[in-house]
Structure formats: structure tokens, C-alpha cells
Amino acid sequence: xxxxxxxxxxxxxxxxxxxxxxxxxxxxxxxxxxxxxxxxxxxxxxxxxxxxxxxxxxxxxxxxxxxxxxxxxxxxxxxxxxxxxxxxxxxxxxxxxxxxxxxxxxxxxxxxxxxxxxxxxxxxxxxxxxxxxxxxxxxxxxxxxxxxxxxxxxxxxxxxxxxxxxxxxxxxxxx
Numbered sequence: 001x002x003x004x005x006x007x008x009x010x011x012x013x014x015x016x017x018x019x020x021x022x023x024x025x026x027x028x029x030x031x032x033x034x035x036x037x038x039x040x041x042x043x044x045x046x047x048x049x050x051x052x053x054x055x056x057x058x059x060x061x062x063x064x065x066x067x068x069x070x071x072x073x074x075x076x077x078x079x080x081x082x083x084x085x086x087x088x089x090x091x092x093x094x095x096x097x098x099x100x101x102x103x104x105x106x107x108x109x110x111x112x113x114x115x116x117x118x119x120x121x122x123x124x125x126x127x128x129x130x131x132x133x134x135x136x137x138x139x140x141x142x143x144x145x146x147x148x149x150x151x152x153x154x155x156x157x158x159x160x161x162x163x164x165x166x167x168x169x170x171x172x173x174x175x
Contacts, residue, residue: 041113126167
């Protein structure tokens with residue numbers, strides 16, 4: 001069920017008209033930057049997006065301009081993930097086609113105020129279906145800060161979460 005839903009939504013994401021996607025990215029970035037969770041955060045973690053996902057570049061640039069500390073994920077075998085300081089000059093392309101930091105300097109969870117969480121599908125309660133690795137569910141299981149996601153309308157879906165799924169606290173959606 002989740003695998004089929006994941007495939008169907010990824011197909012829809014990849015078929016979005018580029019101009020519509022770009023307009024939605026600008027809107028979602030604005031929603032995120034104007035949110036109180038962002039305004040109150042000093043350290044924000046986000047992801048380096050794939051071409052069909054919400055484009056995080058504008059958000060990262062503005063967060064840095066706002067004086068925020070920006071972190072991005074680094075993954076390891078067995079589903080382990082950490083966050084490190086974002087440095088555009090210290091990235092490498094992983095086997096999954098995702099850019100990740102080379103740095104091993106981990107920032108402790110307690111120092112992260114806000115995590116901008118990626119995903120493929122989201123239900124109305126904030127539960128998400130990712131790409132199937134479980135990295136974020138494991139990381140968020142004992143995270144005490146705030147979580148937010150930015151999604152396109154085609155990512156809203158009706159599904160039942162599994163027992164280990166961790167919902168994001170706020171989902172920003174654009175039409």
C-alpha cells in the first residue's frame with residue numbers, strides 16, 4: 001500500500017509543470033519564512049532537495065541571510081542519520097543521487113530548534129511516507145524541537161500510519 005502510494009505520488013511530482021512547480025516553491029518558501037516556528041528558530045535543519053521535491057535552495061539562502069545556523073543531513077548504513085553544518089563547498093553526491101555534506105562534525109539534536117522534514121506523501125494529521133529508509137522516523141523519535149514540512153497538493157493523501165511513524169507538527173501546503 002505505502003509502496004504503491006509512494007510510486008504514484010513520485011510520478012505526479014515528476015510530471016509537474018516546471019513553471020507551476022517554481023511558483024509553488026516560491027510560495028512555500030514564503031510560508032515557511034513567515035511561520036512563527038521559523039521566526040523563533042536559531043538553528044534550522046533542512047534537506048538538499050531532489051529535482052522533483054520542494055526546492056530548498058531559496059530557503060537555505062534566506063535562512064543564512066537571516067543569520068540562522070543551517071544544517072543538512074548526512075546518512076550512514078543501518079538507517080542512521082545526523083545533521084551537520086551546511087557548507088555548499090563541502091558536498092558529495094551519494095549513491096542515491098542525493099547531495100550530502102562530507103563533514104563528520106555532528107550537531108547534537110538538543111541544539112536544533114527546527115527540522116524541515118522531507119517526504120513523499122502526508123496525511124491530514126502530519127504523518128508522512130518518505131522514500132522507505134526510515135531515516136527521519138528514527139531521528140525524530142526522540143527529537144524535542146519543532147518539525148515542519150512544505151508540500152504540494154498532490155502530496156496530500158489518505159493513509160494509516162504505522163506504529164513507528166512520527167508525524168510532523170506542521171504541514172504547509174500551497175494550492
